[in-house]
Amino acid sequence: MIISRDLKSLNKSLGSARIKNFVGLIPTMGAIHSGHLSLVKTSKAKKCLTCVSIFINPTQFNQNKDFEKYPRNENEDLRLLEESGCDIVFIPPENIIYPSGKRIAKTVKNFRDILCDKFRPNHFDGVTTVVKIFFDIFKPHYAFFGEKDYQQLIFINEMVKFFNLKTKIISCESIRDKYGMSLSSRYQRLNKKQKIIFQEASKIILDAFSKIRQGQQIKKVTKECNYKLNDYGIRKIEYLEVRNENTMQTSEDVKNSRFFVAFLIDDIRIIDNFKL
CATH class of the missing domain: 3.40.50.620 (HUPs)
Incomplete structure (x- = not known):
């Protein structure tokens, strides 16, 4: 090399x-x-x-x-x-x-x-x-x-x-960790406490993703996801949205769409998206 x-x-x-x-x-x-x-x-x-x-x-x-x-x-x-x-x-x-x-x-x-x-x-x-x-x-x-x-x-x-x-x-395609989240260089900065929060947040995010794929109402699922993240102490949530992957417009249809998420654990920014 x-x-x-x-x-x-x-x-x-x-x-x-x-x-x-x-x-x-x-x-x-x-x-x-x-x-x-x-x-x-x-x-x-x-x-x-x-x-x-x-x-x-x-x-x-x-x-x-x-x-x-x-x-x-x-x-x-x-x-x-x-x-x-x-x-x-x-x-x-x-x-x-x-x-x-x-x-x-x-x-x-x-x-x-x-x-x-x-x-x-x-x-x-x-x-x-x-x-x-x-x-x-x-x-x-x-x-x-x-x-x-x-x-x-x-x-x-x-x-x-x-x-x-x-x-x-x-x-x-993203390479994902054992919790289902895409790998990111920034996550090397997570300390022990932050890793626990990240793991729990991953479960909440993946649960919302699963519900959306199953056809549950997107607004209801994302609102519930927001509440659950808040309850776990994550206050800085930037977006939980479903958008068409071509036009990037918000969508109520899972076809050709992705579930986009972004939030902060202290000062570490977590972003991901999931193809529906």
């Missing part, structure tokens, strides 16, 4: 390999887990030269303390990626990604003011800006993203259309 920290060495590694291979890119912020590794596996299955970027992007954080607390474990990340068969890892410093200073570009106009975009202003602009930068660097044939951050996936597809990029976005 090749590890690059500057553009010169990265381009040297990509140059000759690109001629004979499709390039598959998996942009990450590190804190690698089984969800990321499943994307590596999918890329390898497509016979791609599999590249992973690790860059904790400051422009997608709404609070600096959240950026500072984001999990960092480069040695463990590299071990896991090498074991998974990753070909190239790119770990650039901030001045390579933002040589003229941090910036964001607002290129996506649709799917605004709902779900995470409503509660995290400019977050997705930071995401699409940095992903575009990595696409310009790697010029990948494919880019792989998990469905856990489904609204992010929508925004990235919109960004690709806006710039008329040739990169094909591959959407991959």
Whole structure:
């Protein structure tokens, strides 16, 4: 596995390999887990030269303390990626990604003011800006993203259309933990008490998901879910909504829809979605 920290060495590694291979890119912020590794596996299955970027992007954080607390474990990340068969890892410093200073570009106009975009202003602009930068660097044939951050996936597809990029976005199913929730790097921050709360909240969320799939009234189920989370001490609930996965409009129909959830356990944000 090749590890690059500057553009010169990265381009040297990509140059000759690109001629004979499709390039598959998996942009990450590190804190690698089984969800990321499943994307590596999918890329390898497509016979791609599999590249992973690790860059904790400051422009997608709404609070600096959240950026500072984001999990960092480069040695463990590299071990896991090498074991998974990753070909190239790119770990650039901030001045390579933002040589003229941090910036964001607002290129996506649709799917605004709902779900995470409503509660995290400019977050997705930071995401699409940095992903575009990595696409310009790697010029990948494919880019792989998990469905856990489904609204992010929508925004990235919109960004690709806006710039008329040739990169094909591959959407991959979430890898879930034993409680049924999608894996997330942020959950590495949960302490013992918070883990207990997370486990109980997972049961409540999965119960609501099951009831919606069974055809129970969505408004009634989400209201009940909200109450149960409140009763367990979770006060900061941002949304519990069913939306059409294509239009992202709220829906009373489970067909082509997903159950979207977001809440906080102390200062740790929990987001997920479940295909109905």
